[in-house]
Amino acid sequence: MKTKITQFFKFVYYLYYDGFVNMKVGKTLWLLIAIKLFVLFVILKWLFFPDVLQEKFHTDQQRSQYILNQLTKEN
Structure with missing residues (x-):
């Protein structure tokens, strides 16, 4: 069973x-796709x-407190 799966993935x-x-042409298109994703x-x-x-905020404590307040506040 493993050999058939291995052969399939190798294929x-x-x-x-x-x-x-x-x-x-495909390599040029892949390059354009990579540049677009980078941009x-x-x-x-x-x-x-x-x-x-x-x-x-200056410290991690202040940042975490702000995020906690934003996530748990009721509208």
Whole structure:
């Protein structure tokens, strides 16, 4: 049973590996996807989502107390 599962995963791995190695246009598309994800998750976070807790509070105790109050307050 283990050998069939192992063979299956090896087959899937080599299928994708061989497909990726023989790509021409696909590598460029993967590079564009990687650049886009980098811009979305790193650059935009840095520009538009500052670390508010770090700016408002000086100690971890103050930060944790603020978060606890925000999570447990009733509307």
